[in-house]
Amino acid sequence: MSWFKRSEKNITTPTAEKKDAPNGLWFKTPTGKIIHMKELKNNCYVSPEDGYHVKIGSREYFEILFDGNEFTEIAPELIAGDPLNFSDTKSYVSRLQDSRAKTGLNDAARSAYGKMNGVNIVVACMDFEFIGGSMGSVVGEKIARAIDVALENRWPLVVISRSGGARMMEAGFSLMQMAKTSAKLALLHEAGVPYVSLMTDPTTGGVSASFAMLGDFNIAEPGALIGFAGPRVIRETIGKDLPKGFQTAEFLLEHGFLDFIVDRRQLKTKLTLLFNMLK
Numbered sequence: 001m002s003w004f005k006r007s008e009k010n011i012t013t014p015t016a017e018k019k020d021a022p023n024g025l026w027f028k029t030p031t032g033k034i035i036h037m038k039e040l041k042n043n044c045y046v047s048p049e050d051g052y053h054v055k056i057g058s059r060e061y062f063e064i065l066f067d068g069n070e071f072t073e074i075a076p077e078l079i080a081g082d083p084l085n086f087s088d089t090k091s092y093v094s095r096l097q098d099s100r101a102k103t104g105l106n107d108a109a110r111s112a113y114g115k116m117n118g119v120n121i122v123v124a125c126m127d128f129e130f131i132g133g134s135m136g137s138v139v140g141e142k143i144a145r146a147i148d149v150a151l152e153n154r155w156p157l158v159v160i161s162r163s164g165g166a167r168m169m170e171a172g173f174s175l176m177q178m179a180k181t182s183a184k185l186a187l188l189h190e191a192g193v194p195y196v197s198l199m200t201d202p203t204t205g206g207v208s209a210s211f212a213m214l215g216d217f218n219i220a221e222p223g224a225l226i227g228f229a230g231p232r233v234i235r236e237t238i239g240k241d242l243p244k245g246f247q248t249a250e251f252l253l254e255h256g257f258l259d260f261i262v263d264r265r266q267l268k269t270k271l272t273l274l275f276n277m278l279k
Contacts, residue, residue, distance in 0.1 A: 027054065044264045053221050053264055055201060058110040058125035061160055065123055065268055071114035074122075074145050079106050080138045083173055092169040095131060103129045107138040108163070111146035113155065117272040122150040125160040126207070134167035135207050140177025143211060147184040156194040156275045161212040165205015178210035185214050194278050196271065198262075199226050199249070217259045217274065220249035226257075 028034050029052040040047065044064055045054040063069045079096070086092040100106060108130040113122045124146040126133045143159060150157040166174040188195055197215030199208075202225040209228055212218075220226060227234075227247040235242055245251045252258045262270050 029054075044267070046264050051222065051263070053201070053223065055128065055162070057127040057129060057162075058105075058160075061125045062110075062112060062123065064264070065116050065121070065158070065271070066112070066114040067116060067118070071112040071123075074111040074113065074149060075142060076106065076110070078138050078141060080136050080170070082169075084169070084171060086169040086171075095169070099130045103127065105130050107136070107142070108133050108167075109139040109142040111142045111149075113146075113149055113153075116268060119272055119275050120153065120155045121158060121271075121275070122146050122153075122155050123158045123160065126162045128162045128164070128202075131167065132164035133162050133207075134164055135174060135177050135205075136167035136170045137173050137177060139167075140174075140180050143177075143181050144184050147181070147188055150193055150195075151188050151191055154191070154193055156196065156278070157188065158196045158198060158271065159211055159215075160198045160200060161203040161207050162200045163203060163205060163207040163212075165207060175206065178206050181211040182214060185211060189216070194275060196274070198267075199224055199258075201225050204228065204230060213257075218257065219260055219262050220252070220258050221264055222249060222261055224249040226252055 025037055026034055027037055027040050027047075029047045029050055031050045031052065033047050033049040033052070035047050035049070040054065045056050045060055046052065047054070062071055082092045084092075105127055108128075109124060109126045111122070111124040113120070115121070124143045126139065146159070147157060149155070168174070185195060195215050196217045196219060197212050199212055199218070199220040201221065201223060203212050204225070204227055208226060225247055226249060231242055231247055243251070249258060249261050253261055
């Protein structure tokens, strides 16, 4: 016989009929704070208790920055080819197909233009979920076309970086995107059109060695890992322990590589203020 009576405990639902909470309803931060996903979304995907910035992609950033989440996407139809017929444990074509099916994205970057608090802007944002946010020919082209739109209309440009670096499956085609985007940004600079580079966690490799560090204003989210090679690789190369917090946004700000760090909840307001000042 049970040691308690269910009716006395106001438990009327049979055990067999009980249901668990749906997956994805709650989010747990690295510090152990738990937050409902609806509250997290309303807080720009930042945990209100510990300030942890959840890693997000272009869908969320566009929703945060563009008024009413209304924007016009630039060249959404672009997809990567396989110029080298690359294959390792699986073919590059298969990796692309799997990533498209898993993420619903065509590649690791999206570009769009719209209004932010009434200010016309162009935004290019990287998606880490698509092959580690690696920079291939499509990513370079998406950013280049965003620069073209900004240049033609003299609208400020914001590029949001989150990347593991160049896409090895495209070899030299990938590496050329560093020069391509840098040259385009030089034209934007000559025309006097503002460019803000926002670095998020992580921003590494060829992206950090090209357009991510070429902003008129280089800014970052709190705690973002920013650098060319990762800390482990550097440590093994030089054979020495690295300074505490090495390659974090806070470390780079202290050493002059960043202009300021911005809380994501204040991103839209601060960018609007910055661009209005630059008019």
